[in-house]
Amino acid sequence: IDKWAEPDDLAWIATPDAQRIAECCAGLLLVPLGSTVDGAGHPTTVVIVEDPKALFVHLATTFFADPTHQEWPGVIGARVAPGVVLGVSSVIRPDTIIGPNTCLAHVTVGARVKIGANCSIGMDGFGFVRDKLGQWQRFPHFGTVVIEDDVEIGNNVTIDRGALDITRIGRGTKTDDQVHVGHNCLIGQDVILTAGVVLSGGVVVGDGAWFAPNASVLEQLRIGEHAVVGLGAVVIRDVAPHETVVGNPAHPLTKP
Numbered sequence: 001i002d003k004w005a006e007p008d009d010l011a012w013i014a015t016p017d018a019q020r021i022a023e024c025c026a027g028l029l030l031v032p033l034g035s036t037v038d039g040a041g042h043p044t045t046v047v048i049v050e051d052p053k054a055l056f057v058h059l060a061t062t063f064f065a066d067p068t069h070q071e072w073p074g075v076i077g078a079r080v081a082p083g084v085v086l087g088v089s090s091v092i093r094p095d096t097i098i099g100p101n102t103c104l105a106h107v108t109v110g111a112r113v114k115i116g117a118n119c120s121i122g123m124d125g126f127g128f129v130r131d132k133l134g135q136w137q138r139f140p141h142f143g144t145v146v147i148e149d150d151v152e153i154g155n156n157v158t159i160d161r162g163a164l165d166i167t168r169i170g171r172g173t174k175t176d177d178q179v180h181v182g183h184n185c186l187i188g189q190d191v192i193l194t195a196g197v198v199l200s201g202g203v204v205v206g207d208g209a210w211f212a213p214n215a216s217v218l219e220q221l222r223i224g225e226h227a228v229v230g231l232g233a234v235v236i237r238d239v240a241p242h243e244t245v246v247g248n249p250a251h252p253l254t255k256p
Contacts, residue, residue: 006025006026006027007025007026007027008027009026009027009028010026010027010028010030010056010059010060011024011026011028011029011030011056012029012030012031012052012053012055012056013029013030013031013032013035013052014032014052014053015032016031016032016033016034016035016036017035018035018036021035021036021037021046027045028045028047029045029046029047030047030049030052030053030055030056031046031047031048031049031052032048032049032050032051032052033048033049033050035048050132051129051132053129054129054130054131054132054137057129057137057138057139057140058131058137060140060142078092078093078094078095078096078097078098078109079096079097079098080098081098081099081100081101081102081117082100082101083100083101083102084098084099084100084101084102084103084104085102085103085104086098086104086105087103087104087105087106087122088105088106089105089106089107089122089144090104090105090106090107090108090109090122091107091108091109092104092107092109093109093110093111093112093113095111095112095113096109096111096112096113096114096115097113097114097115098115099115099116099117099118099119099155100117100118101117101118102115102116102117102118102119102120102121103119103120103121103123104119104121104122105121105122105123105161106122106123106143106144106145106161107121107122107144107145107146107147107161108144108145108146108147109147110146110147110148110149110150110151110171111149111150112149112150113147113149113150113151113152113153114151114152114153115153115157116153116154116155116156116157116177117155117156118155118156119153119155119156119157119158119159120157120158120159121145121147121153121157121158121159122144122145122159122160122161123158123160123161124138124141124160124161124183125141125160125161125162125163125182125183125184125201126160126182126183126201127139127141127163127183127201139163140163141160141161141162141163141183142162142163142164143161143162143163143164143165143166143167143183143184144161144162144166144167145159145160145161145162145166145167145168145169146166146167146168146169147159147169148168148169148170148171148172148173148189149171149172150171150172151169151170151171151172151173151174152173152174152175153169153175153179154175154176154177154178154179154195155177155178156177156178157175157177157178157179157180157181158179158180158181159180159181160181160182160183160201161183162183162184163183163184163201164184165184166184166186167181167182167183167184167185167186168185168186168187169181169187170187170188170189170190170191170207171189171190172189172190173187173188173189173190173191173192173193174191174192174193175193175197176193176194176195176196176197176213177195178195178196179193179194179195179196179197179198180197180198180199181193181199182198182199182200182201182202182203182219183201183202184201184202185199185201185202185203185204185205186203186204186205187199187205188205188206188207188208188209188225189207189208190207190208191205191207191208191209191210191211192209192210192211193211194211194212194213194215195213195214196213196214196215197211197213197214197215197216198215198216198217199216199217200216200217200218200219200220200221201219201220202219202220203217203218203219203220203221203222203223204221204222204223205222205223206222206223206224206225206226206227206241207225207226208225208226209223209224209225209226209227209228209229210226210227210228210229211229212228212229212230212231212232212233213231213232214231214232215229215230215231215232215233215234215235216233216234216235217229217235218234218235218236221235221236221237221238221239222238222239223235223238223239224238224239224240224241224242224243225241225242226241226242227239227240227241227242227243227244227245228243228244228245229244229245229250230244230245230246230247230250230253231246232248233245233246233247233248233250234247234248234249234250235249235250236249236250237249237250
């Protein structure tokens, strides 16, 4: 992905967008057929290919080690219940409380965090891309999870590690049971996620937002500060700050 790409990075762009290509700072950029590339003075090496994302997956899995194949060392520095597994690249504060049978890896946990039972935090998210034969290939996950101070996570919660960057749970955020946070979600401070909420990959949530039970949000959307997402709402567009949305598909609540 090219959004935060730097000169040492490999990135791809899915559509032939001349402006994004010109602005990208990646050292090696994969772009689709039909792209217009102005090579004069462009610092990025641009390669035009049939399917940039599929080639990115191939290169990433070929030239980078698969972190999921590493061993799982024990990292003890918290109040840990029976059955907890603290895996590779886990940084856990001593004042953290972790419930039974929870599994963590690729995660940094802040101060005074409480994590419930049977949670899965820092594992690979759900991401696939078709190859030339039409078969699904797993998109590599090299990112992490950052859980900031004073967060409370309920039972049976899943928080996926970032694909190429981080998944962040902001300070003071609270989740109920059965919540799912997809890879690369960026959740602000003091957010409430009640039971059964599903955030697809790349969702950005502003400070103080509140989600009713069983609400779900499509990938890459933005939920504004102090917005309210109603019971069972299915969000398929951005939600403005302080806006309340309800229904399927979700729409602004109109007062009688």
